[in-house]
Every structure is written in C-alpha cells, then in structure tokens.
Amino acid sequence: MPELRDLYQEVILEHSKRPRNYRALEGANRSAEGFNPLCGDHFTVYLDIEGDRIRDISFQGSGCAISKASASIMTQAIRGKRMPEAEELFEKFHQLVTGNAGADNAELGKLAAFAGVSEFPVRVKCATLAWHALRAALKGEQHSVSTEQSP
Ligand code: ZN
Numbered sequence: 001m002p003e004l005r006d007l008y009q010e011v012i013l014e015h016s017k018r019p020r021n022y023r024a025l026e027g028a029n030r031s032a033e034g035f036n037p038l039c040g041d042h043f044t045v046y047l048d049i050e051g052d053r054i055r056d057i058s059f060q061g062s063g064c065a066i067s068k069a070s071a072s073i074m075t076q077a078i079r080g081k082r083m084p085e086a087e088e089l090f091e092k093f094h095q096l097v098t099g100n101a102g103a104d105n106a107e108l109g110k111l112a113a114f115a116g117v118s119e120f121p122v123r124v125k126c127a128t129l130a131w132h133a134l135r136a137a138l139k140g141e142q143h144s145v146s147t148e149q150s151p
Pocket of ligand 1: 036039040041063064065066067125126
C-alpha cells in the first residue's frame with residue numbers, strides 16, 4: 001500500500017492551498033463546469049480563446065486538494081497554448097495518472113507531480129476533473145460534465 005503522503009507531494013499541497021488563476025475570467029468567451037459526485041469536487045473553467053489559441057484561463061469552485069491543485073497547475077500549463085496542444089497535454093496527463101505514461105513526459109512539467117495518483121484509482125477522477133471541464137469548454141459545450149457520465 002503506497003503511503004498517502006507520497007500522493008500529496010509538496011507541489012500539490014502548495015497549489016491546493018494557494019491555487020493560481022483562481023477567479024472568474026473577465027472577457028471569457030467559453031466556460032464549462034465539471035462535477036465529480038464521488039468526491040464532491042465541483043469547478044468551473046473559464047477560457048478566453050482567440051482563433052485556436054488559449055489567451056487566458058482561470059477556474060473557480062471547490063474540491064479536494066488533488067482536484068484543486070490539478071486545476072491550478074493546469075491553468076498554468078495551458079495558458080498561451082493552441083487548442084490541439086492542450087488536447088495533447090490532456091492525453092499525456094491522463095496517461096500519467098492512469099499509470100500508462102510513456103517515456104517522454106518532459107513537457108508535463110509540474111503536472112508530473114500527479115504520477116502518484118495512479119496508485120489511487122478513485123483519485124484519478126479528482127485529478128482529471130478540471131481537464132474534462134477544459135475539454136468541454138474547448139468544444140464550446142455549455143452544459144456541465146460529470147465524471148460519472150464520461151464515455
Ligand atoms: Zn476529489
């Protein structure tokens with residue numbers, strides 16, 4: 001049994017206590033909600049998109065340390081990226097937290113702190129919640145996404 005403190009690495013704790021880009025975004029032209037009923041995590045992700053570039057991103061809501069830190073680090077990783085790059089990063093992050101990471105994770109940066117989540121399957125939904133909301137917002141879907149309705 002892996003120890004829980006390995007999961008809550010310093011970077012995750014720090015971001016959960018002081019989340020970055022934690023606000024509603026003025027001038028947002030996309031937004032989507034994500035809800036994880038198993039844990040009670042609930043976040044809204046706001047995007048300011050021009051063409052296929054994510055000019056700005058922010059989030060608000062409440063949830064456990066994992067979900068909040070993941071959303072916080074995601075906003076830092078995604079800002080300024082093009083939409084296909086954001087999708088690609090989500091794929092890599094998803095592979096990481098489900099224990100299927102490839103050899104090349106250099107571009108994950110701080111997101112690599114979530115590698116320990118793969119040892120706690122129930123936490124995968126916490127770690128990916130904000131990303132699912134991001135994807136919904138990128139697609140321009142206005143409805144909310146739930147981890148319990150994912151295909
Ligand atoms: Zn959670």
